[in-house]
Amino acid sequence: MDLKVKRLGEYYGAELTAPLTTYNEAVNWINGLIPFGIRPGLSRMEIMMEQLGEPQRRLKFIHVAGTNGKGSTCAFLTKTLLQAGYSVGTFTSPYITKFTNRFQYNGEDIPEETLLDLANRLKPIVENIAQTDQGSPTMFEVSTALAILYYAKVCVPDIVVWETGLGGRLDVTNIVTPVVSVITNVGLDHTDILGDTLSLIATEKAGIIKAGVPVVSCAVQPEVVNIIKSAADRNHSTLYLAGEQFKYEGIGVKDSIQSFHFTGPFRSMDLAIGMKGEHQMANAAGAMMVLEVLRQYMAYVMDDEDILKGFRDTTWAGRLEQIGNHPRIVLDGAHNPEGAQTLAKSLPQYYKYRSLNLMMGMLANKHHESYLKHILPLVDTLILTEPDFRKKMDANNLLEIVEQLKPIYAKPTLEIIVESDWRLALEKLKLRTEEEDLGVVSGTLYLIADVRGSLLNQSDSEKGW
Numbered sequence: 277m278d279l280k281v282k283r284l285g286e287y288y289g290a291e292l293t294a295p296l297t298t299y300n301e302a303v304n305w306i307n308g309l310i311p312f313g314i315r316p317g318l319s320r321m322e323i324m325m326e327q328l329g330e331p332q333r334r335l336k337f338i339h340v341a342g343t344n345g346k347g348s349t350c351a352f353l354t355k356t357l358l359q360a361g362y363s364v365g366t367f368t369s370p371y372i373t374k375f376t377n378r379f380q381y382n383g384e385d386i387p388e389e390t391l392l393d394l395a396n397r398l399k400p401i402v403e404n405i406a407q408t409d410q411g412s413p414t415m416f417e418v419s420t421a422l423a424i425l426y427y428a429k430v431c432v433p434d435i436v437v438w439e440t441g442l443g444g445r446l447d448v449t450n451i452v453t454p455v456v457s458v459i460t461n462v463g464l465d466h467t468d469i470l471g472d473t474l475s476l477i478a479t480e481k482a483g484i485i486k487a488g489v490p491v492v493s494c495a496v497q498p499e500v501v502n503i504i505k506s507a508a509d510r511n512h513s514t515l516y517l518a519g520e521q522f523k524y525e526g527i528g529v530k531d532s533i534q535s536f537h538f539t540g541p542f543r544s545m546d547l548a549i550g551m552k553g554e555h556q557m558a559n560a561a562g563a564m565m566v567l568e569v570l571r572q573y574m575a576y577v578m579d580d581e582d583i584l585k586g587f588r589d590t591t592w593a594g595r596l597e598q599i600g601n602h603p604r605i606v607l608d609g610a611h612n613p614e615g616a617q618t619l620a621k622s623l624p625q626y627y628k629y630r631s632l633n634l635m636m637g638m639l640a641n642k643h644h645e646s647y648l649k650h651i652l653p654l655v656d657t658l659i660l661t662e663p664d665f666r667k668k669m670d671a672n673n674l675l676e677i678v679e680q681l682k683p684i685y686a687k688p689t690l691e692i693i694v695e696s697d698w699r700l701a702l703e704k705l706k707l708r709t710e711e712e713d714l715g716v717v718s719g720t721l722y723l724i725a726d727v728r729g730s731l732l733n734q735s736d737s738e739k740g741w
Contacts (some may be wrong), residue, residue, distance in 0.1 A: 295396050299388035302395035303375045306422075309402075309415040316446035320405055320413045324421045325451060327401050331428035335365075337452045338566060341440040341481045342460025344614050345494070345559040348551060348592050349460050350437045352563035356586025357435060358382060360578040365427040365436035367449075369416070372593045372725045373734060379423050381431040394425045416441050420448045435570075445483020455574060456566050457484050457513075459493040460559060462500045463614035475499050482507035490569050494518040494562045516541070516565050524561035526554065532626065533588070536561070540568050545580070547587050552596040553622040560587055594724040596622055599731045603709035604629075607728055609721040611638065613646035619718060620650045629714035631656040635705045637698060637723040640669040644677055651718070652678070652685040657708055659693045661701035663723040671696045702727055 296302045325332055338353060340346050347368055354366045363382055371377035376385035398421055406412035413421070420441070427436050438454065440447050462478045478500040485491050485507045493504050493515065501517065508515040516522055527535040527546065535548045536557045549560050567583065570576040591597075594609045596619075606627070610619040623632065634655045638644055652658075658678065660671040671694050678692060695701040702717070709715035717727045728734075 296392060296399065299392050302392045305395060305399065306375075306415055306418050309412060309418055315411075315414055316443065318446065318448060318451055320410050321417055321420065321448045321451045323405055323410065324398070324401055324413065324417070325424070328397075328421070328425065332424045332452045334428045334432075335424070335452070336435045337438040337454035338435060338456050338458065339438045339440065339449065339452060339454035339484050340458040340460065341444040341447075341484045342458070342494075343463035343477070343481075343612065344618070345460035345555065345562075346439050348556060348559040348590075348595060349458060349563050350439050351551075351592040352549075352560050352587060352590050353437045353566060354380075354383065355590040356563070356567060356578070356583055357437075359586035359589070360576075360582040362435060362576070363431070363433040365423075365431065365433040366439075367420070367423040367427075367436065368439045369419075369441055370721050370725070372721065372728060378419065379426050381426070381433060386426055390426065390430060391422070394422050394430075397425065398422060414448075417448045420451070424452075440481075440484065443477075443480040443483070445480045447484075450484055453486050454484075454489055456569050457486065457489055457491040458562060458566055459484070459491065459495060459504060460562060461493075461614070462495050462497065463612060475503060478503040479507075485511050485513055487511045488513060490514045490516065490573070492516045492562055492565045492569065494558045516569065518558065518561060518565075522561065522565045522568075524557055526557060529625075538564050540565055542568050542572050545583075547584065549587050549590065551590060551592060552626045553618055554625075555618045555622075556595075560590075563587075594721060594728060596626070597728075599728065602711070603706055603713065603715050605705070605709065605715040605717065605731065607724050607731075608716065608718050609724045610651075610718050611647070611720050613650060616647040616650035616718075619716075620654055623654060623714070623716065627714050630710075630712040631714075633657040633659070633705055633708050633713060633715045635659040635661060635701055635715070635717045635727075636674075636719040637661045637663045637671070637701075638669045638674060638719045639663070639665065639667045639722070640673075644669070644674065645681065648678060648681050649685050652681060652690070653687070655690060656687065657691045657693065659695060659701050659705055659708075661694075661698045661723070662696045663720050664698060664726055665720070665722040668722075698723060698726055699730070702730060 354364050357364045366380040369378050379386035402413050440449050459481050482504050491513050522540040525537045533548050538545050594607050597607045599605055608619050610616050632654050660674045662668045662671050675694055705715045
């Protein structure tokens, strides 16, 4: 055994098995932990952090939770902070193209050799924990630990934009104490884990609020707002709530750039964003409020020109993203009722088309009736397919739901095609989308990742949670 590897095992108090030798081996090892599932709780994460010397305590985090809009909010924050001259780590999930996407520093993926090295640091610790009553750390727990190691030991950014995986209170990202917490919004998603009411889900999201740490939220439902306010009060945390402490008002859309007026407790400002959809104004306004907190209370220096450019230049893959003009195909990872409602409102606002052809694929652990009620009224041709993922929903089961809703919500002329192979489904979408039509691919991000990689001819495309 290599002396360096042997010493590593001795340092972490672990009996080291054969080290990982390539990037692919490292990714396969981490993904091999997927069968351990989603196990809410911080106990295994706390053990890993303790054995690594609590590296998370050396970093400043912006912790972002919410049902929809987390990724876009993280993108606005990352781009604008980078534009202002700060070094930024960004941890997000799921990834669209490659496993390394989830660990970014200054907008660049973690190098494959660095990921390999950090995986080898974690492997003996993970294997030792697996032998205890705690059981093996999960894929997401190991990925989160790897992110913390990367930011604390390798690149040490000025700040880390830190996206919650699922929920908040028991999510493993909650191991950190941030400088600002963000709750973008709350909707019905992951009800099998977080609860089947907005109040239960809001309680989980509000679990990221820490004592004395300011929190920004764009939540609007009264029951959700009350829970967030109560959590902020209990933790003596200053709450900046959209509609109360800060506001935003749309100005207009020109050449696919939408402008809005932001009014906060410290100043007002007009902002323009290139990301499509009214919901992106809410995400941008929340991000702007976070930046204002950093600027006002934590001595972050950001010129107005950098703020304006950062917001305008922000992009996020798979969110109302048009790829190609012949045919026009738009990708959007709407996979829950709120996402479908936003998509249905945004499509006619930003695109002119004769017929709308929608290809969709979902996971089996979701409730899709509400999603379909929002989107069906717009659709002329519906292509039902399946993501290449173990938890996929059978396309014929999805068809059963569509057939039940069709008499009430769909156009009388709606044509439905079932093609379980997403590659063949994509070819059918292309063939049916003529010059004046619009093709849309929506549903789980696992499907979006595959389709995007295919459309862009990305040979190294991966995907995962």
